[in-house]
Amino acid sequence: MQEKTLVYCYTIVYCEVIQLY
Secondary structure, eight states: OHHHHHHHHHHHHHHHHHHHO
């Protein structure tokens, strides 16, 4: 479950970066 949480957090950050770009 910890790995899934890390992936989710990373995905959200990446999504925000793409939107900002």
